[in-house]
Amino acid sequence: MHIRLENKTAVVTGSTAGIGYAIAKGLAAAGAGVVINGRSQARVDQAIKKLEGELKELDRGDSGSIRGVAADLATVDGFKHFVAEAPQADILINNLGIFEPKPYFEIPDEDWERFFQTNVMSAIRMSRHYTPGMVDRGWGRVQFISSESAIAIPTEMIHYGMTKTALLSISRGLAATVAATGVTVNAILPGPTASEGVSQFVDDLARDGNKTREQVETEFFEQVRPTSLIQRFETVDEIANMCVFVASEQASAITGAALRVDGGTVNAIF
Template identity: 45%
Template sequence: MIIDISNRKALVTGATSGIGFASAKGLLEAGADVYINGRNQDKLMVALKRLGITDLSKGILADVGTAEGCRTLIEKLPQVDILINNAGIFSPMPILEIDDDEWLKFININFMSGVRLTRHYIAQMQQTGWGRVIFVSSESAIQVPPEMVHYAVTKTAQLTLARGFAEAVKNSNVTVNSILPGPTMSEGVQKFVREMVPDQSVPLEEAGRIFIRNERSTSLLGRMASAEEVANLIVYLSSDRASATTGTAVRVDGGVLRGVI
């Protein structure tokens, strides 16, 4: 299958590393005109260089976890054809220790960023008659991890949000979907794995397998996915090839979720 996304403008939030970076790379390789977003100027410049993007205006510095940051991003890039709502944070913390500020931080970054950006971009997608919106959720939206319930809550909320936006733009050739990645060996997850498997003598890849065996034992893959494997699904859903897929959550979880649908 050849995926050609030429002549489409794409925005990936939280794109300086991990699934976001891999998605930006995959979209570029498929021909899209890609803009990336991040909160750190230095990391943003490094990501542009790694992607081979010489136009520095295609790296937009903005904290999409705030209303002001979303406004800044929209002002600099008022129209896109493809929106990848990838920006997000996670960290293990017992639920009884999560205070109000921590809850609000997770909600603002993981959930409200997608609300604000999608609300703007989807309106002009309707006007142009084509668009793709993808929320990078998680298998944690379905199978709540006891070590980070606040993260799971925001990921479950994304599924409802994506479905609501999809229904709002029916019959428009604009699709809205979520994806459900399982444990993925991104840069952030590497640190998380080291916290869960602290023995530094264990190679990272093996530590990932130990984490899967101990904490995600239902996995059929038996290992962590790569960011590129998850990005492959995002690129497909961003294309014309996925024109009949909308309003749904698509799994790329390595079989962690035991449900058949």
């Protein structure tokens, strides 16, 4: 199977690092024009430079154009600025998200609101803006990057799990809203992934506990995610591979789905 996305424009939120960056790279390598997003211009410029260099090393002269828009999509003003700069897209990847381990009884109202605005409302605003244009053109792909935490709510960060469950509801409802239009809408559910934030978290635990990174990873999967069938952190590219496929023409019959790329962490058949 050869995935080609020439003449398609993809918007990937929160894509200066981690899973979002890997998705942007995969889409660009498949020929799509990609709009990278981050909160600061410096991070956006750095990501564009890095991505252009990596595509050159891959000898992908047929990769799509790459540009970026610096905007905080957790805010209405940031959203308005972004869509003014990039008004149209054929592929929307709602990847922006934050996480923070914190005991339930210590999570204040402000944290619940901050997580909801960042992880949920950003995706609502973006999909509400871009999806109608896809419907009008008769082709489009919308993806919500959820998490295995949407199903197996982590007690160490319930506020995060709540937002990821919300994305499943939005994704399924939007898929039904645009049924039979040529636009597909899906949720992607990664498992524990060695993204930039998670890697830093693991490194901090290793330093504080005077352990190696490998020891921390082993203990994490023994004690926190024992149901994982691969017993390791996934790579960002493993998540991106699913996203690129779901964005392709070959995935035109996949819509309204919650697609798990969780390393078997959720102990369920469905």
